[in-house]
Amino acid sequence: MTELRVTAAGAGTLLRILRDGRPRTRSELASVTGLARSTVTQRVDALLASGLIGPAGEAASTGGRPPTTFSFRPDARVVVAADLGATHARLALTDMTGTVLAEERADLDIALGPEPVLDWVVDRGRALLDGAGREVPDLLGVGIGLPGPVEYSTGRAVNPPIMPGWDNFDVPGYVGARLPVPVLVDNDVNIMAVGEHHVAWPTASHLMFVKVATGIGCGIVSEGRVYRGAQGAAGDMGHIHVPSGAGRQCRCGNTGCLEAVASGAALAEALTAEGVPARGARDVVELSRNGSVPALRALRQAGRDVGEVLAASVNMFNPSVIVIGGALALAGDHLLAGVREIIYQRSLPLATEHLSIVSSTAGESAGVIGAAVTVIEHCLSPEHADTLVTRA
Amino acid sequence: MTELRVTAAGAGTLLRILRDGRPRTRSELASVTGLARSTVTQRVDALLASGLIGPAGEAASTGGRPPTTFSFRPDARVVVAADLGATHARLALTDMTGTVLAEERADLDIALGPEPVLDWVVDRGRALLDGAGREVPDLLGVGIGLPGPVEYSTGRAVNPPIMPGWDNFDVPGYVGARLPVPVLVDNDVNIMAVGEHHVAWPTASHLMFVKVATGIGCGIVSEGRVYRGAQGAAGDMGHIHVPSGAGRQCRCGNTGCLEAVASGAALAEALTAEGVPARGARDVVELSRNGSVPALRALRQAGRDVGEVLAASVNMFNPSVIVIGGALALAGDHLLAGVREIIYQRSLPLATEHLSIVSSTAGESAGVIGAAVTVIEHCLSPEHADTLVTRA
Known part of the structure; x- marks a missing residue:
């Protein structure tokens, strides 16, 4: 394990602690994690450099200069989330709390096949980014819901009855080649359940x-x-x-x-x-x-x-x-x-x-919110939070 | 956090790694955990002192004195497991792999109420320990299955239809006052499922x-x-x-x-x-x-x-x-x-x-095996493995 990776690993853990939005000082972070103060300082610096946290103000002083607090910046990254139905599609841009920043809806026939449909997701996703004044490096990931059975671990549809051309198509590979971020795919009802739970x-x-x-x-x-x-x-x-x-x-x-x-x-x-x-x-x-x-x-x-x-x-x-x-x-x-x-x-x-x-x-937004939350939970999970900091 | 607790915390993690039965050298444990060699040595010593692991032999030498390997000792502690039915009871002594070392069966009416029934569990449990040449300090815990709904977190029966006198009775408190170890209680079908899964x-x-x-x-x-x-x-x-x-x-x-x-x-x-x-x-x-x-x-x-x-x-x-x-x-x-x-x-x-x-x-032994496995999984869980080493 290189020293950089070790630092990122620690930074990911701090990020997960700060994710609740509450500002904390370096001392508080040291006390919660049991880490040495110097290690916390190093990892906080890595997180500040990534933009994923920012200074939030000053804590009450116990004498001397009041210590700085830091908090999670949920708008540091954005998510493109798509809810693809049989004949309609919904696309949203969200922040890292799953709040919808911009949304659009289109008539789009899933039976056109994966390439035209996913091209629409990529093109309109870029347009939503543009419209919000954001760029591809700000993108945390892409979440997609499909109207059929999906093998979650590979992001592929499996024998979908109403989706000609989609069977076993590598959705994460195709989208990831155009938007170089994690791409998570699940079936529409699962993402709606996640969205409803979240909201x-x-x-x-x-x-x-x-x-x-x-x-x-x-x-x-x-x-x-x-x-x-x-x-x-x-x-x-x-x-x-x-x-x-x-x-x-x-x-x-x-x-x-x-x-x-x-x-x-x-x-x-x-x-x-x-x-x-x-x-x-x-x-x-x-x-x-x-x-x-x-x-x-x-x-x-x-x-x-x-x-x-x-x-x-x-x-x-x-x-x-x-x-x-x-x-x-x-x-x-x-x-x-x-x-x-x-x-x-x-x-x-x-x-x-x-x-x-x-x-x-959550109504008709349940799907896109769930797709976004799926991406956020994946990227901020213990296994991936480090990568997120390293990537930054 | 005291230094002792930090050591125990680390020792618990090593114990969990060694639990698969495969012997490992200190170097292998250092490599798997990323811990410093000196820390591993300290924690291996704590585990050896507790009897939970023992030397297993020597690994192939890469030049010089061949390094010692260590392995989990599943018989270092034993479990008393009871499967209480409406009119019959089964009691077993197992090692830490859930293997039954001794077993007995009795006609016992659950409707006698909690005190006589649990006294039987405690008395016959002690007798099984005796018979196996073991003592109360060797006891990892007691697992009990009851023929009715149980609130697992408190180990109490909740409105059990066929168990007069048991409603809300503090089973872990009563048994724990007589056998000072963790007491886990669940309903009979849950422990049978656990036993069947295990076997x-x-x-x-x-x-x-x-x-x-x-x-x-x-x-x-x-x-x-x-x-x-x-x-x-x-x-x-x-x-x-x-x-x-x-x-x-x-x-x-x-x-x-x-x-x-x-x-x-x-x-x-x-x-x-x-x-x-x-x-x-x-x-x-x-x-x-x-x-x-x-x-x-x-x-x-x-x-x-x-x-x-x-x-x-x-x-x-x-x-x-x-x-x-x-x-x-x-x-x-x-x-x-x-x-x-x-x-x-x-x-x-x-x-x-x-x-x-x-x-x-697993047949008629599913219940006692499941009750034992419930205790073992609890005591070797990340939250409790440390306590187990400290207790030793």
Whole structure:
């Protein structure tokens, strides 16, 4: 290990301590870490040089010259975060607290394939940087959410059903060749769960974010991290069997899946068959806003079906918060009411006593905020904080 | 921080490195930790004095006197582990790898209340120590599994339905006053999951252990730790709703619960009503061993009902291993076959591709081994390994 690396390692640890925003003196940092005062001074100097911390003022003097305090500078670096849906994309520039500095939205078909779509992310990302008066060296990293299964460790989509050309495409490699920073990729529901956790439930130990839209999926944040399961397939709740689905054909090839009865696509189809034409989740929401009783009834029942599946997960995994989001959740509280009805009816008192079941707070920004937070947590993690200081 | 504590802190880290059993020289330990050779020597001396490591031989010489190697001594301390059921108790003495050195079993009614039951644990624990020629100072800790909900952080039972007098009783305080070592308490299914993971699936990232007996419960080991959920209520699968339970009254007050149709109690009741008298899980197992077709049919269907609940959890939480244990699992593969039938029918290919669904390997020892491993992991954790060396 070279002396420089040793210094950076220590500096990364100091950065992690200062990240809470509270200004501290060199003495306080020495006392918290148990490091020698001279070592702390050296590492504080490295952090000051990187711009990641700055002087914050003076502490009260105990006699003599008052000591300087230092604090984290969350705007020292920025993140480009993309939430790519089937036909729409959202892009944001954030600081290192996940606060959105600039944002834009575009119609963009994921089926165009990875290169044109990722070129858009890179080009518009550079434009957002420019617009904010920032440059590529200010970039901490790029976070991307994709509408399909992603192998998180490699950042590649795996057999994504609606993303022709993306299977196994090296997203971090392609984007990293154009923007030389860490590129983190995850599926859209996982980043929405991270964004919602960050915005509205930062202290929740176990959060489940359910996206009810054209399909149905769930992102799980457990003790501050995305819960992925053994093959990274956790949260695929759309194909869990529900009693009301008996015999109904699902696009997955099985019958009786939750998606076959409670997704936006299923609701639109059922309403159309009832003589209330609807082409998708957004039409169903529009109908419900206009007071269509069949649409309201369908949303309530969809909530009950989602609730059936969640009630079992509440007993099995005892979450502290369930957030209902996605396009169908925009239709007011009808969906949520159905979810609550079944969970409170079915689940054990101990598991529901402190359980919150709520609508999304982060709303349509949940995805980009989650993508940004994924990058920030990665770059400020114990394994990477050193690199960040060295890189500076 | 005193100098002694600093030394112990370092010694704990070395102990954790040596725990894999491989002998290492002082130079190797210096190279792995990045510590100065003199510091390593000091800490190795502290560990030798504690007896937790010993000289293991000599490494190949690179010229001059060959350097001594040191290795972990798993028998330097022992653990008393108790698995307390409703009417039976099992007690074991293990070394620090969880290997059982001595074991005994007794009829013991948990409803006698905490003091007589825990006095038995303490008295027989001392007797096991004696019998193995060990003394209380050799004791690493005591691990106890209880047949009801336990608040792990305090080691107290919380509203346990079948344990009169135990509610909120300070188990670690009572036992610790008699055996002055760390006392860890958890519920029986969690310790069985830990034991099974340790014995048969040490590298499995996400294991679910399902106990199908008088009641039905599940212990989850996720990335090496018991998954507890927000209120510690995770794994309570017995009261998840199943389609075949429609209208069936459960002892929890709800209807349609898994336990109301697939527990040993429910099967015995249903068989009795069919004219095949059975008083509980063990009678059902006995009938099935004698080839009773109604009993075999009932076990297969119970497996399907358990499978319904697990299929949903497979999609939602993507485990790598599901272990079926408990008294009903002793009836051969009929229960397991029903579980597999439904999980493979219902779950997504990605989630089942690498999923093992198996019978328990640790069998009736799963509980005591898990209780012992809980103690060992606690005492050798980064937070406590130092204390262990200081204590020595």
